Amino acid sequence: xxxxxxxxxxxxxxxxxxxxxxxxxxxxxxxxxxxxxxxxxxxxxxxxxxxxxxxxxxxxxxxxxxxxxxxxxxxxxxxxxxxxxxxxxxxxxxxxxxxxxxxxxxxxxxxxxxxxxxxxxxxxxxxxxxxxxxxxxxxxxxxxxxxxxxxxxxxxxxxxxxxxxxxxxxxxxxxxxxxxxxxxxxxxxxxxxxxxxxxxxxxxxxxxxxxxxxxxxxxxxx
Numbered sequence: 001x002x003x004x005x006x007x008x009x010x011x012x013x014x015x016x017x018x019x020x021x022x023x024x025x026x027x028x029x030x031x032x033x034x035x036x037x038x039x040x041x042x043x044x045x046x047x048x049x050x051x052x053x054x055x056x057x058x059x060x061x062x063x064x065x066x067x068x069x070x071x072x073x074x075x076x077x078x079x080x081x082x083x084x085x086x087x088x089x090x091x092x093x094x095x096x097x098x099x100x101x102x103x104x105x106x107x108x109x110x111x112x113x114x115x116x117x118x119x120x121x122x123x124x125x126x127x128x129x130x131x132x133x134x135x136x137x138x139x140x141x142x143x144x145x146x147x148x149x150x151x152x153x154x155x156x157x158x159x160x161x162x163x164x165x166x167x168x169x170x171x172x173x174x175x176x177x178x179x180x181x182x183x184x185x186x187x188x189x190x191x192x193x194x195x196x197x198x199x200x201x202x203x204x205x206x207x208x209x210x211x212x213x214x215x216x217x218x219x220x221x222x
Contacts, residue, residue, distance in 0.1 A: 018195045019063040025202045026056040039213065047105040051098040058094035065091070092136050096122045100145040106150045134184065135165040141177035149176050165208040172201035 007175035030052040066087065100122050104115055148170035155163040179194030 015191075015195060016063065016066060017072075018069050018199060019059055019066065021199060022059040022202060023056050023063065025206050026052045026059060029202070029206055029209055032206075032213055036212050044105050047101055051101040051105075054094045054098035054101070058091050058098065061094065062091045069167060075080060088132055088136075092132065095136075095140065099140065100125075101141060101146070102147055106147055116212055134181065137177045137180045141174055141181070143176060144170055144174035162208050165204055165211075169205040169208065170203045172204065176201065 021065055030049045033045045033052060035045070035048035037049065057182050097119070103109075104118065109115055110120075151163065151167035151170055155167050176194045176198035178215040179190040179197060183189075183194065
């Protein structure tokens with residue numbers, strides 16, 4: 001059985017609100033990324049839009065699973081969700097696809113064979129993993145930490161505030177995975193801390209895209 005209802009009992013319901021915010025923020029980031037592409041014509045923003053769209057789908061799937069389990073709308077559905085892995089696997093698939101796409105864009109990988117290999121490995125890992133919750137957060141941490149490091153390197157080169165916001169947001173998202181893992185071995189309260197850090201990471205990233213769009217509008221008017 002996969003851990004789906006996590007954290008302290010009092011946090012149930014509140015985490016659903018966090019899930020809704022994740023969905024809305026990632027959708028907004030996807031929309032704003034596409035707008036940034038229209039304004040700047042930088043192709044990387046198209047991939048950002050696709051990646052955050054996939055993240056939003058991942059959070060939608062996870063939220064629907066938790067909603068079905070907490071509301072007990074159907075015993076049959078609850079039994080299926082707790083005894084089979086399909087819902088969580090779909091959540092993993094969308095999230096790993098999003099992070100892999102961000103990795104491809106960040107490393108500026110253009111060879112189609114390498115891109116296909118990365119996505120194939122991601123699919124195989126998702127399909128054949130055991131102890132999904134643990135491995136999901138371990139791999140998510142590694143990918144997010146690596147992305148954060150790449151964005152930090154980019155910040156050192158550009159030395160601008162937007163670049164700083166990006167690397168800070170990804171480091172916060174990576175740190176959140178550590179607390180999600182700590183919840184399993186130590187105290188359920190770490191799940192709450194992980195959600196707060198994850199929310200901060202997405203909000204900072206959202207703020208960065210707002211800055212990019214405002215700058216683009218001002219540049220057009222000038």
